[in-house]
Amino acid sequence: MPPPSTVQNIAPPEALTPVAAQGFASGAFRFGSISILSHIALSNLHPVYRGLTPQFKVFIQLSAMTLGGCIFAEKRVSEYNDNVRRRNRALERSARAWSEERELRERIEKESAREALVQSSEVGATK
Numbered sequence: 001m002p003p004p005s006t007v008q009n010i011a012p013p014e015a016l017t018p019v020a021a022q023g024f025a026s027g028a029f030r031f032g033s034i035s036i037l038s039h040i041a042l043s044n045l046h047p048v049y050r051g052l053t054p055q056f057k058v059f060i061q062l063s064a065m066t067l068g069g070c071i072f073a074e075k076r077v078s079e080y081n082d083n084v085r086r087r088n089r090a091l092e093r094s095a096r097a098w099s100e101e102r103e104l105r106e107r108i109e110k111e112s113a114r115e116a117l118v119q120s121s122e123v124g125a126t127k
Contacts, residue, residue, distance in 0.1 A: 013080070013081070013084050015080075016077060016080065016081075019076050019080045020076060020077050021073075022076060023072040023073040023074070023075060023076030023077065024069035024070070024072065024073040025069070026072050026076075027068035027069040027070070027071050027072025027073060027075075028065040028066070028068055028069035028072075029068075030068055030072070031064045031065055031067060031068020031069070031071075032061065032064065032065040032068065034068075035060070035061050035064035035065065036061065039057065039061065
């Protein structure tokens with residue numbers, strides 16, 4: 001990756017916020033469901049957990065959901081940025097290939113026109 005001083009396009013992609021929100025919701029749901037299952041198991045099995053206040057239990061649940069949301073949001077955003085970079089590199093390679101093809105066709109057309117001119121001058125000289 002080039003140093004930050006030479007980076008031209010530093011604006012984030014436009015669709016980044018919905019991607020991050022979807023990742024956060026997905027992670028919060030996953031970690032929240034695991035957290036609720038853990039709450040049920042600990043409430044039945046562990047006497048210390050049973051003695052905690054309801055507010056602290058809710059705090060533990062919300063903390064797990066927030067952690068999961070942040071992890072999955074970051075994962076989705078980095079995957080999205082990687083896909084955008086991959087697509088941009090592919091578009092640059094495609095544009096480069098098209099320009100090389102165009103240059104090659106122009107060169108071939110010039111050479112064929114030059115050969116046609118040489119052949120017509122040879123035919124005119126033999127008459």
